[in-house]
Amino acid sequence: MEIALEKSTETNASLKIKLSKSDYQPEVDKKLKDYGRRASIKGFRPGKVPTSLIQKMYGKSVLVEEINELLKNTVSNYIRDNKLQVVGDPLPDREQADAIDWDGQNEFEFNYHLGLASDFEVDFDALPPVPSYVIEAGETELNSTIEELKTRFSGQTHVDESAEGDMIYGELKQEGKEDGEAFATKTAFPSKQIAAEELPKFVGLKKGDTVTFDIQKTFVDEKARALATGLKREEAAELEGEFTFTVEDITRNEPAEIGQEFFDKVLGKDVVETEEQFREKVLEVIKGNYARESATLERLDIEQALLDNITIGLPDDFLKQWLLTSNEGNVTETEVNEQYDAFARSVKLQLIKNKIASENEINVAYEDVLNVTRGMVREQFGFYGDDEQMNQSIDKIAQQYLMDEKGENYMKMYNRISDDKVIELIKSKLTLEPRTVSVEEFKELVSTRQPA
Known part of the structure; x- marks a missing residue:
């Protein structure tokens, strides 16, 4: 040979x-x-x-x-x-x-x-400082979150007169057709689905009232019409003309009241006992969520710093041809050209991370993968505590997950952990500059970033 x-x-x-x-x-x-x-x-x-x-x-x-x-x-x-x-x-x-x-x-x-990718070196000393954002979360964010939670855990009450946002139950009938052809059903109208210009007809209704309306003007899109009639979308699309709706019941979502039942629904049974404890715990959760969002933005900034300061040449024409060949029939040349810059960016970033992992002997052991998967199982299934029987159940679910999809789940977890280890090493090598920002400022920063 x-x-x-x-x-x-x-x-x-x-x-x-x-x-x-x-x-x-x-x-x-x-x-x-x-x-x-x-x-x-x-x-x-x-x-x-x-x-x-x-x-x-x-x-x-x-x-x-x-x-x-x-x-x-x-x-x-x-x-x-x-x-x-x-x-x-x-x-x-x-x-x-x-x-x-x-x-x-x-x-x-x-x-x-x-x-082939061109040769390149990773010089951490040449990388600029990367901002590490601390998001201010105070009373405004806390109060807003609690109001959202009160709505999310709201309860239903029966009311005598309909208002915007209510659910109206009753009998729907089609007008102008013989009884054998006319559509009729018992249904519920979510008033949020009703077109704004038609909504006044459904406000102020009481039990026994009947309202006449044009179904296509009242429920403009097929999805809303399907929800209102209980039909499949293609069937609901064919309905037209005047209908009547006779009210039989009206329900309204009432925000949850501050109290032990609400605390238990949001945080778990007996986690807190007073409103003060509840507010402290919710604020802690808010700050934790913002910390994760901040870490995500920090990762994007680190990746951008790598791409901006490490030059890698790629065989662009070859890669475009390879994308067309390997996805034969599924993508067009125009689509490849439109998406190529994002693809090339991800290729360069992965080359850099692979080199960092190789030069710094970053390895992922099976136990690393299993431990992270155990944590994912605990979070998804709400497993708390540390007794032997629970740990055995967690291990069984985690191992089954890693074996599923012909090993693809294992590789996903492996790559995720490897990527996390590389990012942590990079963070230890470059300068992180703490910056305190408001929630609105942070949202604006996020909107300007391009994920890899």
């Missing part, structure tokens, strides 16, 4: 592979012999099928299969052994491959186009 790398530019190369008969024939003969032992062909005893017949029946397919496997391993091993910074996947020269005479050739030549 002969293998050679030819670089046309810093980021484009060709990997040329020449195979002689000695490279593939021993394995081909071995597989054909195995076929001969297992073949069941009418007129021949098992294991006694002539070699010439096995060759005629399976020779070409075995040859193609073996050479493809040999090429795949050869390319992969060459890239690994020579530590090539390949981006995308090697693209075989299709014209050359299609011209092969599998019946007459003994020697074969193959050519793979490679896209």
